[in-house]
Amino acid sequence: xxxxxxxxxxxxxxxxxxxxxxxxxxxxxxxxxxxxxxxxxxxxxxxxxxxxxxxxxxxxxxxxxxxxxxxxxxxxxxxxxxxxxxxxxxxxxxxxxxxxxxxxxxxxxxxxxxxxxxxxxxxxxxxxxxxxxxxxxxxxxxxxxxxxxxxxxxxxxxxxxxxxxxxxxxxxxxxxxxxxxxxxxxxxxxxxxxxxxxxxxxxxxxxxxxxxxxxxxxxxxxxxxxxxxxx
Amino acid sequence: xxxxxxxxxxxxxxxxxxxxxxxxxxxxxxxxxxxxxxxxxxxxxxxxxxxxxxxxxxxxxxxxxxxxxxxxxxxxxxxxxxxxxxxxxxxxxxxxxxxxxxxxxxxxxxxxxxxxxxxxxxxxxxxxxxxxxxxxxxxxxxxxxxxxxxxxxxxxxxxxxxxxxxxxxxxxxxxxxxxxxxxxxxxxxxxxxxxxxxxxxxxxxxxxxxxxxxxxxxxxxxxxxxxxxxxxxxxxxxxxxxxxxxxxxxxxxxxxxxxxxxxxxxxxxxxxxxxxxxxxxxxxxxxxxxxxxxxxxxxxxxxxxxxxxxxxxxxxxxxxxxxxxxxxxxxxxxxxxxxxxxxxxxxxxxxxxxxxxxxxxxxxxxxxxxxxxxxxxxxxxxxxxxxxxxxxxxxxxxxxxxxxxxxxxxxxxxxxxxxxxxxxxxxxxxxxxxxxxxxxxxxxxxxxxxxxxxxxxxxxxxxxxxxxxxxxxxxxxxxxxxxxxxxxxxxxxxxxxxxxxxxxxxxxxxxxxxxxxxxxxxxxxxxxxxxxxxxxxxxxxxxxxxxxxxxxxxxxxxxxxxxxxxxxxxxxxxxxxxxxxxxxxxx
Numbered sequence: 001x002x003x004x005x006x007x008x009x010x011x012x013x014x015x016x017x018x019x020x021x022x023x024x025x026x027x028x029x030x031x032x033x034x035x036x037x038x039x040x041x042x043x044x045x046x047x048x049x050x051x052x053x054x055x056x057x058x059x060x061x062x063x064x065x066x067x068x069x070x071x072x073x074x075x076x077x078x079x080x081x082x083x084x085x086x087x088x089x090x091x092x093x094x095x096x097x098x099x100x101x102x103x104x105x106x107x108x109x110x111x112x113x114x115x116x117x118x119x120x121x122x123x124x125x126x127x128x129x130x131x132x133x134x135x136x137x138x139x140x141x142x143x144x145x146x147x148x149x150x151x152x153x154x155x156x157x158x159x160x161x162x163x164x165x166x167x168x169x170x171x172x173x174x175x176x177x178x179x180x181x182x183x184x185x186x187x188x189x190x191x192x193x194x195x196x197x198x199x200x201x202x203x204x205x206x207x208x209x210x211x212x213x214x215x216x217x218x219x220x221x222x223x224x225x226x227x228x229x230x231x
Numbered sequence: 232x233x234x235x236x237x238x239x240x241x242x243x244x245x246x247x248x249x250x251x252x253x254x255x256x257x258x259x260x261x262x263x264x265x266x267x268x269x270x271x272x273x274x275x276x277x278x279x280x281x282x283x284x285x286x287x288x289x290x291x292x293x294x295x296x297x298x299x300x301x302x303x304x305x306x307x308x309x310x311x312x313x314x315x316x317x318x319x320x321x322x323x324x325x326x327x328x329x330x331x332x333x334x335x336x337x338x339x340x341x342x343x344x345x346x347x348x349x350x351x352x353x354x355x356x357x358x359x360x361x362x363x364x365x366x367x368x369x370x371x372x373x374x375x376x377x378x379x380x381x382x383x384x385x386x387x388x389x390x391x392x393x394x395x396x397x398x399x400x401x402x403x404x405x406x407x408x409x410x411x412x413x414x415x416x417x418x419x420x421x422x423x424x425x426x427x428x429x430x431x432x433x434x435x436x437x438x439x440x441x442x443x444x445x446x447x448x449x450x451x452x453x454x455x456x457x458x459x460x461x462x463x464x465x466x467x468x469x470x471x472x473x474x475x476x477x478x479x480x481x482x483x484x485x486x487x488x489x490x491x492x493x494x495x496x497x498x499x500x501x502x503x504x505x506x507x508x509x510x511x512x513x514x515x516x517x518x519x520x521x522x523x524x525x526x527x528x529x530x531x532x533x534x535x536x537x538x539x540x541x542x543x544x545x546x547x548x549x550x551x552x553x554x555x556x557x558x559x560x561x562x563x564x565x566x567x568x569x570x571x572x573x574x575x576x577x578x579x580x581x582x583x584x585x586x587x588x589x590x591x592x593x594x595x596x597x598x599x600x601x602x603x604x605x606x607x608x609x610x611x612x613x614x615x616x617x618x619x620x621x622x623x624x625x626x627x628x629x630x631x632x633x634x635x636x637x638x639x640x641x642x643x644x645x646x647x648x649x650x651x652x653x654x655x656x657x658x659x660x661x662x663x664x665x666x667x668x669x670x671x672x673x674x675x676x677x678x679x680x681x682x683x684x685x686x687x688x689x690x691x692x693x694x695x696x697x698x699x700x701x702x703x704x705x706x707x708x709x710x711x712x713x714x715x716x717x718x719x720x721x722x723x724x725x726x727x728x729x730x731x732x733x734x735x736x737x738x739x740x741x742x743x744x745x746x747x748x749x750x751x752x753x754x755x756x757x758x759x760x761x762x763x764x765x766x767x768x769x770x771x772x773x774x775x776x777x778x779x780x781x782x783x784x785x786x787x788x789x790x791x792x793x794x795x796x797x798x799x800x801x802x803x804x805x806x807x808x809x810x811x812x813x814x815x816x817x818x
């Protein structure tokens with residue numbers, strides 16, 4: 001199978017280049033990550049992040065034939081050859097397929113991604129009905145792989161000012177939690193021309209999410225909450 | 232060569248559930264703590280835990296911690312230390328409620344309480360009816376827990392060193408632990424992180440086997456650093472083979488599938504667990520189910536063209552239950568087995584999953600080792616929790632959903648112990664001049680090695696050797712050959728060569744260092760397994776098929792330096808209740 005992979009090692013390369021690889025696959029190689037590991041046995045300098053190899057840790061997000069996805073759950077079958085692999089767009093490249101995610105996590109941290117409830121906790125659990133809990137489905141499952149935010153032009157242009165779809169999905173995860181008491185504070189923070197309102201609903205985020213989540217819908221719901229509180 | 236140095240009150244190596252639970256305790260107490268992790272915290276392997284957290288909340292069926300304790304002791308095949316098990320089971324409710332207060336999105340019952348599901352080896356009334364004890368977030372409990380703990384640490388301003396790999400433990404002449412040397416993976420720089428308390432929470436090492444549910448990062452770094460520093464490893468012969476890894480891919484299919492009512496079939500469509508465990512059936516302990524499956528395959532009742540796997544049937548649960556309670560499993564089965572469990576069974580096979588052994592600790596998370604006066608003297612300044620530690624609450628076999636409980640309880644306990652200990656030790660001890668020499672020598676060797684071995688080839692050899700010689704059933708001749716073979720592999724691992732010499736994010740270097748660590752763990756496992764001439768829990772000897780309490784009701788200690796074994800007694804006395812004496816283990 002043929003691959004064309006973005007290479008850049010700041011220790012020795014003046015500028016990035018695309019390197020071609022052709023490898024023979026084994027029957028057990030089903031996912032793109034399997035092929036990359038096979039390439040790495042031949043060329044140990046090819047650098048990428050990977051860990052769980054089952055799509056839950058979010059390490060191996062990359063741009064695969066022009067579309068962001070996780071290598072470990074992208075089947076080799078059906079990929080157009082040569083498979084063109086590049087680092088996630090819009091973030092600084094550290095080396096090869098590894099990007100610097102500092103800005104991405106900064107935005108995630110900015111929305112206070114934790115439950116805020118100032119009441120003294122009860123002896124046992126806080127109660128939450130199954131319906132209230134169901135509000136968190138499709139939100140809490142995010143794996144912070146950054147496929148969505150790095151597919152979003154608004155995030156490319158303003159990664160320091162626009163929270164981005166991943167951060168906003170988590171902002172809504174806490175807004176939607178019946179146990180959270182910081183709704184006003186959270187909405188105040190997001191009421192800003194950039195943080196939330198740089199989203200122009202082009203749906204790239206929802207389109208690429210490898211977990212099938214819908215950041216755009218969550219962003220829409222935050223906007224609705226904001227509208228509601230002004231009237 | 233001078234190396235940069237930084238000082239902290241505490242250094243934690245590993246940012247999975249155990250490390251982050253401990254970090255939270257320390258950060259909230261205002262201590263200066265550094266948490267090192269090879270990967271961004273939410274990528275740690277806790278993220279892959281699926282089924283739940285055991286705690287006798289009694290939300291669904293009547294329950295209490297004492298029954299949970301009995302099940303855990305029995306599940307451990309009586310090798311678990313009963314003081315630690317009582318400690319864990321008594322605190323289970325509290326740590327789960329605490330997690331809920333942190334924001335954990337537990338599934339809920341109609342009355343608004345935390346949803347609980349049945350799991351293997353859980354009983355009411357000391358071996359009676361099935362208990363319903365596992366607190367769950369669908370089949371993504373580990374993911375929800377890891378993110379919740381990370382989020383709480385963000386709130387507490389915990390300082391993370393992301394993509395740093397610890398290289399070696401630093402001990403002084405008295406044997407006290409003073410910190411670690413570590414590699415900043417992104418820049419290639421080595422630094423000494425000096426600390427008054429060093430906690431290892433480095434997770435498991437089931438990557439020593441070819442067929443493993445574990446992530447690539449689970450390479451036993453903490454165990455190897457411990458062994459290299461002269462502290463023994465405990466009970467390394469005990470590895471859990473999870474009954475249901477996806478055939479061919481190894482990915483975990485949670486026991487929650489059987490907890491919700493799924494069951495295993497052989498090629499004749501027979502629900503064979505009824506023969507092996509008439510009472511608990513598919514919810515017998517994991518060691519029991521994995522042995523039954525292996526026996527079915529061995530006796531020709533496996534499924535598929537090569538008759539080498541079994542089928543996990545759950546379509547009878549209905550699409551609604553599967554979508555609501557097991558959505559992650561369905562996703563995995565469709566992606567990795569091309570089977571939608573709503574319609575068809577999932578092909579599964581026992582797969583290496585969890586290490587019961589590890590760094591010996593007491594139930595305060597303090598590392599203990601024989602030194603002068605006894606087998607369990609505290610190693611000053613050194614703590615370990617979670618899968619890398621052996622408290623031992625899991626003994627010879629861990630019960631499902633006790634691992635997430637383990638990391639919560641002992642992460643918190645170790646945090647509290649460190650806070651207490653630091654009140655007494657207010658100064659950093661003097662750092663020896665050669666603190667990082669061994670780690671630097673290993674790196675220098677890798678940089679200069681010519682005509683060496685290929686890292687991935689030696690790694691493959693290591694995994695194949697462990698798989699063939701130290702699997703679900705163990706045979707005298709295979710173990711004997713296994714010791715020789717794995718020793719040879721370990722020798723080759725010292726001679727690896729990497730072609731990538733870049734300083735920047737050199738993953739080839741990381742993998743070579745990880746191979747050193749895997750080799751340390753593999754040798755410890757094989758030698759410990761060969762010596763234990765009985766069958767107990769997950770250690771099943773073909774030539775010694777029965778448990779032998781007269782000779783073997785004791786913990787193994789493996790010393791890396793001279794590959795020597797020693798033993799120490801099991802702590803049979805609980806903290807407040809009567810001891811559960813060993814008896815026949817029937818499910």
